[in-house]
Structure formats: C-alpha cells, structure tokens
Amino acid sequence: MAKILVGMSTCGLSAGARDTYEELKKLLSDDSSHELTLTGCIGMCYREPLVEIRDNGTRTIYGDVDAGRAREIVDKHLANGTVIEDYAVYTEDASGRKGGAEEPFLTQQNRIVLRNCGVINPESIDEYTERGGYEATRRALTVMTPEQVVGEIKESGLRGRGGAGFPTGIKWSFAAGNDADQKYVVCNADEGDPGAFMDRSVLEGDPHAVLEGMIICGKAIGATFGYIYCRAEYPLAIARLEIAIEAARKKGYLGDDILGSGFDFDIKIKQGAGAFVCGEETALFASIEGERGMPRIRPPFPAEQGVWGKPTNNNNVETYANIPWIIVNGASAFRKYGTEKSPGTKVFALVGKIEKGGLAEVPMGTSIEELVFGIGGGIKDGGEFKPVQMGGPSGGCIPEHLKNTPVDFEHIPQTGAIMGSGGMVVLDATTCMVDIARFFLDFTQEESCGKCTCCRIGTKRMLETLERITTGEGNTEDIAHLQHLAQQIKQASLCGLGQTAPNPVLTTIDYYEDEYIAHISDKHCPAANCSALVSFNIDRDKCTGCTLCVRDCPVDAISGGKKQFHVIDQGKCVKCGKCITSCNFDAVYKA
C-alpha cells in the first residue's frame, strides 16, 4: 500500500496544490489500496506543488505536479511502480540511498526545527506522536523538575530566533524567578519581516512542536496559560493551530492535570490585526490586551510585568519548535550543531533573485555563499550576485565581497545587518540599492506607531530624502543628511523599530555609496530601475506592433503603425511608465 502526500502549505496551495489534490482524490476514489494525505512545506517552494509517494520503504518526491502530472503519477508510478525520472526531485530507496534532481537541496541541510515539516500530516496528532511527539512534554512534566528544564535549555545555548538572539534559558530563568499568582507564556507568531516565512511554515507544517515548546516553558517558569499571537494574514496557520490545540486537549496534553503530573496549562490564539510594530514584544502585549499596539517602556521587563502586568515569557515560534528536540536529545546533542556562541541550526527563507527559492535549515555559522550558491543554486537566470538583504526592514545589505561571512549572531551584526528572523533576499545587478533603502524606509515609516517623535518624523524625513534622490532631485548634502538623521533616530527611539529602521540606509551607503552618487550627481540609476533616471525602450524582438502603447501614451511619444515596430521618442517621453503597464508582451524595458 502506498501513501501519497501532497504538500499543502500556503506556498504549495498558491502554486496549485489544491487542484493536484482534488485530481488525485478523484483518480484514487475507488482504489482503497492507497492512502492520500496532506503534509506541510518541505522547503522546496521553487518546485511546488510537490507530491510524495511512500511505498515499501521508498520515498519519491515529484515536483511541479499539476493535474496532468498527477494522472501520470497514478498511471505509471502507482500502477507499475515506475519512477518518473523527469520530475522526480528527490528519491530514497529501501536501503536509504538517495537521488533525484534536487537531492542536494535537502541533504545539505540539518533539520531540527523542520524535522516534521513535509513529513507528517500536520492535522494529525497521531502522526506527530508516532514520530516521538509529546515525549518531551512527558519528560519535562513527569520526570524533570522545572529547574532541570531551565538548566537543560541554558546548557543547550539556544538563542532566541526572533531576531535579537537573547539566550532562551536565561530568559526563562528570569520569569521563573519572579513569584506571582499568574504567569504567562507568549508565542510571537507575528512574523512581520516581508520576505520571511519560516514561522508560518512551522505553524502550518508542525503546529504541535510549537505547542509542546510552550507547554514545557509553562512548566519551567510556572505559568498555566499561553497565548499565541499570530498575524491575521496567516489563516491556514491559525486553522491548523486550532486543530492542533483541540487534538492536544482531547489527548490530555493541554488542560488540567496534564499526563497526571498535576500541571495545568492551556493555550489561546490571539489574531493580530495588521501592524508590524506588534511583533515587538511589549507592543504585542498591549495588542493582546485589546489596545493600540504601542511599545511600552522597559523596565519593567516582560519577566516582571508582561501581559496583564504579570510575569511573562515571550519567545519566537522557531525558538519554541527547538525546545522538544532539545529535551529529548539533550543539550549536548544540540551543541553539536552550529558554533560555540550560536549553537544549533537556523531556518532561512531564501528568496529574491535566487534559483532555488524556499526554506533551508542549516547549522549556525554556515556561510552566506554556501547558502546562496550551495543550497540555493546561485543567482536566478545566471545573473550577477550583488548583496543579500538580511533582517528585513531592521536589517541591511551584505555585499558580495563579504559572502564568506558565517551566518550567526556574532558575525552578521559586524556587517551592519542583523540576523532578524532569517529572511535572506538575494539581489542581483538589476536591483537599485537606493531604491531598496527607499523601499524599507517606506515600510518602517508607514509602520511606525508614532509614539517617538524621532521615529515618526525622522523616518518620514529620511524617506522624503530618498525619494528625492531616486527621482533625480537629490543634492550633494543628502548623504550626510541621511547619516545624521539615522544616528538621531537610532539613539532616540524607544523600541527596536526605530532603533533599527535606519539600518537599510546606512548599510547601502556604506557599501554602495557610488550608486547614491550616481543618482545625485550623474542623474543616473546604474541598475536601470528608477524611472526618472532611465530611458524607456521597446524590445524589437518582443514588440508585435499592436499599437496599444502608441494609443495609451499620454504625450504621443510613441510612433509606429499596426504591425510596425514601435519607437519611443526620448525627447518627448515624460517617463511616466504607462507603456510598461499597458504592453501585453512585456516588450517595454528600462535602460
């Protein structure tokens, strides 16, 4: 009997996994010898929809499976056992020998956090327990003392995966040390970095691992209630969490007297409502309490006064997902991965101009080059590597010459970027560095909660300056002006949003000042991105002579009749970009 798994996370579904699943269901409807089920994201987002066949100890994962390929898989693989080599991305035979086109993508990874993602059905608690799930909870609740749990986590050296890298065990010991009638465990699932989605993938692919991490934390610090603050943009993650919580309650892993240990713990999901600053923990607490999500002044720290003024421990999704593994395998096993000061693994979202975009989990200390070129397959369409952007709006651009930098909490900050949540956006020669800085400032300016003047108005002024530069209105003092503002905002902001908002600007000035100067002095955008500083042209190979752009151009700058090549008169063109948006054949380009 074969088991067929369809990857049904957000990435799979948006690539069409629902149709694939429905087609398989139809084809297998009168064949009870096969089991069709769903699973989470295995990380190969670039080959979604993915379908895995497990049969007699063998595994075959097929990529880009649309309804047509689904039929072929049923006809050939399920009927005769023939593996369809053309789109088998990963195979494993009964003796464990691995193969397939994308085998290196998976085998170069070490999966602790993603151990179950793409392997089990996230909606089935039984599949989770069959893989050793809830063993850690059992140990922490019935065998270990709270001190031993905190000790083990301290020993492991696990550092928070939410960005700042604070040692988790030490954080737990603070909350454990404060006496109160009620304490809380909070899971930060707000994942605000636009370009990172590992938390979503874990919640959708292995929700019980996060629940377990929270239960164990509750035991360790003496809390009986937990909140998961999940962004509302993740409906599937919320739905799977709800299923998981319900199942855990039924099996007695949540609720009163868990596993007969006398320990009570329950979890509630709180949906965010769309505010980036709510990822900051004190703002998150305010939001849980139903208020505007504005950061609060520290001290008092969350371990003293968090949600509802009670001692609270807040960790990131990925941090919690590490916990059960550490409890079962021990701190020293965890320390075998990663570096002395940043033990363990980290999940990275490889996106942007990269061949193999997806999620990859590697030991801390792996170099950017290994990630981008080794696992990620290099730059898309053979393009030229420029920088990687790490840490999203709080982070920075790490240029090509620093590509040997080990990715961990010690080395990344030295480049001016931050680890952040692990989003790695790979950029190539077509990306304008000034525009990237403008893009992030636009984001932070919009998301500033407005409490600190420097953050509210300072980011606005920086954005205006950057907008001037990208539209060719910049002047020579602008760079110094930006740096000056950046310093003020960093120093005078209350929370991490303002303190880090200037990073994208500072790093791009550090490494790509020549691009700023080209915009300001030469009125030229080297990446041919900023509309005001480029010329619009029509590609003769793509133009079909449909006259659409000729008719749409507001200043009659385009000539050419039906079935003739169209030409833009550069003297008349006002660079409004209308022709790019109206062409049906993508024939208009900037140069």
Added chain:
Amino acid sequence: MKTKEADFAYRLWRYDGAPGELIPLLQSAQDHFGYIPRRAIRYISGVTNTPESTVYGVITFYSQFRLQPMGKHQIRLCCGTACHVAGAPTLLDTLRDELGVEENGTTEDGLFTLFTVACLGCCSLAPAMMINDETYGKLAPGQVRRTIRKIRRQENKKAAMEEVGV
C-alpha cells in the same frame, strides 16, 4: 457551523467584561459586515463600556480594519521584498491604471478594492497577488490586466443575466 452574523451577535451577547476582547469583537464585526460600520462601533462601545473614541483609536491603529465597505473582489498585491525586486511597483501602476483607483480604493461599480500587503508567503512565485482566496504568481502587467478584465466580464455577464431574469 455558526453564521458570521450569529457569531457577532453571540460574541456581543456572551461578552462578560473580560478584558482584551475588543480586537476579537472588531474582527468578528468586520467578518460579519465586511467592514466596521458606525453602528458596530456603537454596539461594541456600549457592551464593553469603552468610549467610542477609544474603539475608533484601536480601529485606525490596525491596518486590517476598514471603515468603508469593500469591493466584491479584494485584490491584495504583494509588495514584500521579494515581490518588490521582481517588479511589484510596475504591477501596482498597472492595477491603479486598470482599476482607476489608488491603494485602499474601491472601484465605482463596487467590484474591486485594491490593497497592497507585505509578503503573501509565496515569495518563490514573485511577483504575486491574491484576488479573494485565489493566488496569482509570476505576474507581468499584461497578465494582470487580462485577469481583471476577465473577472469584470464575468461579473457584467452575471449582472446582465440577472437583469433579464435568467
């Protein structure tokens, strides 16, 4: 399954003064009405004993909440980092031009509302957008226009058929 209306009414009725329920109440009101109408603010303010101004303050803080009705088809164009470098700004221009509205605007016929969002979580399909629950990836301007026009045609056809009573 509870209907959305019942859910909102039920939540109001069940509300027992527990703190922290303001945002969930607003979310359920928006689920029910499609936006947060004036009267929902009044109900919620009354039941939770929170001044209307405070409720309004919370609504305007969070980008999820809407004070105006939304179009039948909600377009969410991803403007996350990966989509930005893959050409989302051009797509935004295209959508603005095709629909004749700015961000957060609703077309006059009430068919479309245009939103931009930060990362839909399918960066490997960048640039991407969602129209209601459907995701469209690896987009180019022409394809965006065709998609919108197709929906518009279908809606017009439906409206015409309803008018003649088919």
